[in-house]
Amino acid sequence: MSEEQIKNLEKQFEERIARDEKIEPKDWMPDKYRQTHIRQMSQHAHSEIVGMLPEGNWISRAPTLRRKVALLAKVQDEAGHGLYLYSACETLGISRDALYEQLHSGKAKYSSIFNYPTVTWADMGAVGWLVDGAAIINQVPLCSTSFGPYARAMVRVCKEESFHQRQGYEIMLKLTQGTPEQIDMAQDALNRWWWPSLMMLGPTDAESVHTEQSMKWKLKRKSNDDLRQQFIDQTVPQAELIGLTIPDPDLKWNEERGSYDFGEINWDEFWQVVKGHGPMNKERMKARIDAWEGGEWVRDAAMAHAEKKAERKIKQAI
Amino acid sequence: MSLALLKEHYTNKNIIMSTKNWPLWEVFVRSKNGLEHRHFGSLHAADAEMALENARDVYTRRNEGVSIWVVESKDITASNPEHNGELFEPAQDKVYRHPTFYDLPDDVKYM
Amino acid sequence: MKNENLYNYILGIADNSLILGQRLGELTGHGPSLETDIACTNMSLDLFGQVRSYYQYAAKLKGGDATEDTIAFLRKERDYVNVLLVEQPDRDFAYTMARQFLFDVYHLLFLQELQKSHDITLTAIAKKSIKEVSYHQRFSTDWIKRLGDGTTVSHDKMQEAIDSLWTYTDELFHQTAADKAMVAEGIGVDVTALKVKYYSLVNAVLEEATLKIPESKWFQKGGKKGIHTEHFGYILSNMQYMQLAYPNMEW
Numbered sequence: 031m032s033e034e035q036i037k038n039l040e041k042q043f044e045e046r047i048a049r050d051e052k053i054e055p056k057d058w059m060p061d062k063y064r065q066t067h068i069r070q071m072s073q074h075a076h077s078e079i080v081g082m083l084p085e086g087n088w089i090s091r092a093p094t095l096r097r098k099v100a101l102l103a104k105v106q107d108e109a110g111h112g113l114y115l116y117s118a119c120e121t122l123g124i125s126r127d128a129l130y131e132q133l134h135s136g137k138a139k140y141s142s143i144f145n146y147p148t149v150t151w152a153d154m155g156a157v158g159w160l161v162d163g164a165a166i167i168n169q170v171p172l173c174s175t176s177f178g179p180y181a182r183a184m185v186r187v188c189k190e191e192s193f194h195q196r197q198g199y200e201i202m203l204k205l206t207q208g209t210p211e212q213i214d215m216a217q218d219a220l221n222r223w224w225w226p227s228l229m230m231l232g233p234t235d236a237e238s239v240h241t242e243q244s245m246k247w248k249l250k251r252k253s254n255d256d257l258r259q260q261f262i263d264q265t266v267p268q269a270e271l272i273g274l275t276i277p278d279p280d281l282k283w284n285e286e287r288g289s290y291d292f293g294e295i296n297w298d299e300f301w302q303v304v305k306g307h308g309p310m311n312k313e314r315m316k317a318r319i320d321a322w323e324g325g326e327w328v329r330d331a332a333m334a335h336a337e338k339k340a341e342r343k344i345k346q347a348i
Numbered sequence: 349m350s351l352a353l354l355k356e357h358y359t360n361k362n363i364i365m366s367t368k369n370w371p372l373w374e375v376f377v378r379s380k381n382g383l384e385h386r387h388f389g390s391l392h393a394a395d396a397e398m399a400l401e402n403a404r405d406v407y408t409r410r411n412e413g414v415s416i417w418v419v420e421s422k423d424i425t426a427s428n429p430e431h432n433g434e435l436f437e438p439a440q441d442k443v444y445r446h447p448t449f450y451d452l453p454d455d456v457k458y459m
Numbered sequence: 460m461k462n463e464n465l466y467n468y469i470l471g472i473a474d475n476s477l478i479l480g481q482r483l484g485e486l487t488g489h490g491p492s493l494e495t496d497i498a499c500t501n502m503s504l505d506l507f508g509q510v511r512s513y514y515q516y517a518a519k520l521k522g523g524d525a526t527e528d529t530i531a532f533l534r535k536e537r538d539y540v541n542v543l544l545v546e547q548p549d550r551d552f553a554y555t556m557a558r559q560f561l562f563d564v565y566h567l568l569f570l571q572e573l574q575k576s577h578d579i580t581l582t583a584i585a586k587k588s589i590k591e592v593s594y595h596q597r598f599s600t601d602w603i604k605r606l607g608d609g610t611t612v613s614h615d616k617m618q619e620a621i622d623s624l625w626t627y628t629d630e631l632f633h634q635t636a637a638d639k640a641m642v643a644e645g646i647g648v649d650v651t652a653l654k655v656k657y658y659s660l661v662n663a664v665l666e667e668a669t670l671k672i673p674e675s676k677w678f679q680k681g682g683k684k685g686i687h688t689e690h691f692g693y694i695l696s697n698m699q700y701m702q703l704a705y706p707n708m709e710w
Binding site for chain 1: 481484485487488489490491492493494495496497500501503504507508510511514527528531532551552604605606608609610612613616697698700701702705708709710
């Protein structure tokens, strides 16, 4: 194809998206669109499955049977969501195994927030409330993103995730209605998870590399800073309602803007964790690699059995 | 092991990694009797039985189905979007296939 | 307690599901594939669902401050009466599936009898659980066949798992005092009567999976009397951690 022909196709392609038409896997698409989608969807999928680990850490220690089943179901949903998103990626011709390789070799990223440890039970509350809360803000607009398989996966994810944040907030609520020790536990968890949750919405707009293109492709509907503001504005009253204090001395309602002003985010810490120096980066990767490598003989055996079974069937037929 | 070493270990391992990955299956679920099976998504499984079991565990956790079909993705033949013009556009001007094409007086009943 | 035998009888059923559910829950996030991970969590959730129904019933019988959670979390080591089989660790996926299979076959036979109980609560729980456990048995049976028949590596691992866990199977058919009392009242299941059927079902699957049926006649027991393997204390210290570290609180 000549350069001009490609330009022409690209123009038509952008027009389709602007008209809110969906792009399906076999449609012609610019290579950059394909690569960007593989990157973002797989990063999203990786975040779901790495995200199982910090919460999975408390399944065996959940304090009541009711909490245990809720947590199990939640972590299981994350596996499901990872699966939906890997499947969406696979429509673009890259296998799940290849995507795993990218994760395990450090080539692909996942959400840095999962590199923080879950230290107390209250972290199950804080993660559900804040991390899922921030995730929902990111995810709801993706239900109408331009790439069909991604949009469909996100519709399913958002529908299923509606209980996750409530589950987390309920844990916090119960703690704040409890003993002084429980209230401290809840406040401590909020203190530790607040800032990482703000960072989770991505670098400031000035630092963000992909925003403009992503807006055009509806991979993003709002800028990181807008999303962050939205998250803060809706979370602060939720904290107040259960008597917890947001750990930000600069947090102040701004009448004029109709929003909260907030303190400086420690972006150094953010980039350190992204680069692999967070408290749990190594453990998270090791857990994923162990599960995958440790499961290899199982997957091989299942394939070998399937092949033998198919052969036996053919022999019987003859 | 340091993270760097871990990565190196993994990269080396890839060279001899098994290539027998579980194939991809497409999952169709009937939500309730009276409705058609609808495409729900895909998953990996070694064989058809496992694909059905996995589909049940992955796609009907919230009581979404009464019947499941699975088919290996490679067995699906799909039309090529590049041929969409010749495949689908000719149907666009065949308006006489639609009831609104026919002019009838307003007082005709039951038609 | 008026219904002490019934209470103990219920614990004898439910503790198995509690500990097996706990074991399966430990695997979440670490399965050999995402699909298998999700399936194992489903089984864990089914078992905990059953546990809650049983313990809620037991708590009612016990009266006072008893709840499903005091029963699940606040007993001492010697008071849990699950069989030794279910507390065995997840050494690898072959152990997990072998443990599951050896328990599922028993569990389904047991529930099929329990649904004929004169106790309507137990009948109702059994009827609901049968559907779940039938699926567990199908799932674990398929995996026994896959791993047994699959590759040399998987065959050896599965054979090793079956050989190691075999010693815990006989205990499934030991009658406790509560068992005997409940069988006499038409409430309980006579587990001794399940044994022949159990081994014939298990053996048939092992044969199909090209696995050797272990010949050892030496069997371990003790779980039903609260004498557990060394693994059990660690399960409890995990499971009870919150309730012990922060006593008398609501969560």
